[in-house]
Amino acid sequence: MSEPEIEVGMTSSAPFDRAPMAPAMRGGRASSSYDLSVTDDMDARIWERIKDHPCFSEQAHHYFARMHVAVAPACNIQCNYCNRKYDCTNESRPGVASVKLTPDQALRKVIAVASKVPELSVIGIAGPGDACYDWKKTVATFEGVAREIPDIKLCISTNGLALPDHVDELADMNVDHVTITINMVDPEVGAKIYPWILHGHRRYTGIEGARILHERQMLGLEMLTERGILTKINSVMIPGVNDTHLVEVNQWIRDRGAFMHNVVPLISKHSHGTYYGLTGQRCPEQFELKALQDCLDGNVKLMRHCQQCRADAIGLLGDDREREFALDQISTKAGYDANKREVYRKLVEHEREDQFAAKLDANKAVKSLGSSGTLVVAVATKGGGRINEHFGQVRELQLYAVSRKGINLVGHRKVLPYCLGGVGEESALDQIIVALDGIDILLSAKIGDGPKKRLAKAGVRATDAFAYAYIETAIGALYIAEFDRKPSMPTALPL
């Protein structure tokens, strides 16, 4: 699929939303000349394994969806940020009750979702307890799914305590992606996070419990690495408890072959009823999280697009469709229709080659400019790597930083939708403006004059001139228009 032509002019009356598109950004190259495996200098065999996994590949999350099945409610440890009445806060937003499923119910739901959501590529078990501790339900679910939909990827998330007991079975079931939540490598730090653990029919507390958990986590990680299973390590950043310590965690997991590190902010409110919530433990600020991520970058591959999903999330990351699939609405006789997913995957292959080519072109043009300028751009997107969401409907913005180093996704910001039921909501706009702190430019598929003016007053330039363009193409064009000082490249942007 080729990039859409965008009609832009350079009139001074509406300078920003008439930003010129640099000539280098307009043309597309023959898509077949690009080798997608060159992403991040990655080995082609690894790329083949992650290219459809929305969490293990940032690029894949534009195209592919995951479904969490909440079949594993039991847990063998207590985290100070978790209240069992809510979802697992490692992988879920607290306060959103999950419907717990039996393995049979989960299979019925998976078949319904796979028939209706062509983007679906991964079935994961991420709680609401621990997939390795509630092992029988995990196995029963995966066996059913693998039998009915053999091409789907299977994925689990675990606290790691029971992991070493099941690594061989995970390998036998072709589970190729495992997430372990590792918040410490020093039991003294661990004792401030885990009041108790259950191991070998005994309950351990304090430093002793944390030490056992740490040893089991490291053993499980090493065993997965030995078997070639890809591992992602989630770490919850807890200010004053383990924030600085996570640098050491990062070293330990790198030395044991982890594929990816995902540092997520603590989510903690008094209403969640957790130990941290009730004792007023603060959550990290955005800038603190970013500073830590920047400090860790360049060691183990870093995940920056995590959504801290519910344990029953369905759909593309950031676009939860769980409510469309209430169990009582799903026919007990529905069979799996593979057609939609097959057609979709073929389409994606073409689209992604085109997008990849556009991304390479945009990065090359930005880097070759050699400018010392930087921009932070917020993008409203529904996926596919394009600017394709209206400002009024966006619930989450993707943030990109662009500099002479290139164009990079640096995070997400959740926002309240400005326009619900066709009417703009001023109080929502106030909150969006707060959430846009530090952003230079906002790109969306459509934005009205009212919100555009309010954003401009707050220092954020907004435009829909790049509607449906590839994200990197648009950002590259803006960067060049803003910072190219050559006389032959006139800019319509206010500098």
Ligand code: SF4
């Ligand atoms: S591992 Fe997950 S379910 Fe268990 S206590 Fe921790 S956050 Fe809660």
Ligand code: SF4
């Ligand atoms: S919580 Fe993060 S890692 Fe887990 S499914 Fe959601 S985006 Fe992926």
